[in-house]
Amino acid sequence: MSQESSGTRSYLPYWLSGMIALLLLGGLLVRLAVSYYQGGYTWAESDWDSDGSTSLIEYLDGSEVGDASVCVSGQRCTRYFRLKDGMDIKTKCPARIPIGRGKYHIQRDEPC
Numbered sequence: 001m002s003q004e005s006s007g008t009r010s011y012l013p014y015w016l017s018g019m020i021a022l023l024l025l026g027g028l029l030v031r032l033a034v035s036y037y038q039g040g041y042t043w044a045e046s047d048w049d050s051d052g053s054t055s056l057i058e059y060l061d062g063s064e065v066g067d068a069s070v071c072v073s074g075q076r077c078t079r080y081f082r083l084k085d086g087m088d089i090k091t092k093c094p095a096r097i098p099i100g101r102g103k104y105h106i107q108r109d110e111p112c
Contacts, residue, residue: 046058050090066081067080068081072091077091
């Protein structure tokens with residue numbers, strides 16, 4: 001006794017497939033948002049490649065970035081680095097404000 005296949009296949013309805021894809025995409029976006037929130041960097045700080053603008057990817061990469069206070073040329077600066085390998089991303093120092101010819105005031109939180 002052999003049974004012949006009726007030739008019909010069982011597929012998920014298109015709307016159900018679309019809903020599953022939307023739920024997965026929504027879950028991914030929520031995961032990225034939570035990861036970024038835990039990173040705690042502002043939009044301006046998230047310009048990791050220092051090109052003057054912050055992309056959405058850079059913004060979301062904030063969860064994979066750590067920071068540390070470092071001393072550079074007598075200034076207290078912030079060093080940003082990748083958490084996975086400790087490689088430097090950038091070092092941000094306070095702005096030098098010109099107060100006269102060749103003289104600058106450096107804003108400091110505390111001396112090095």
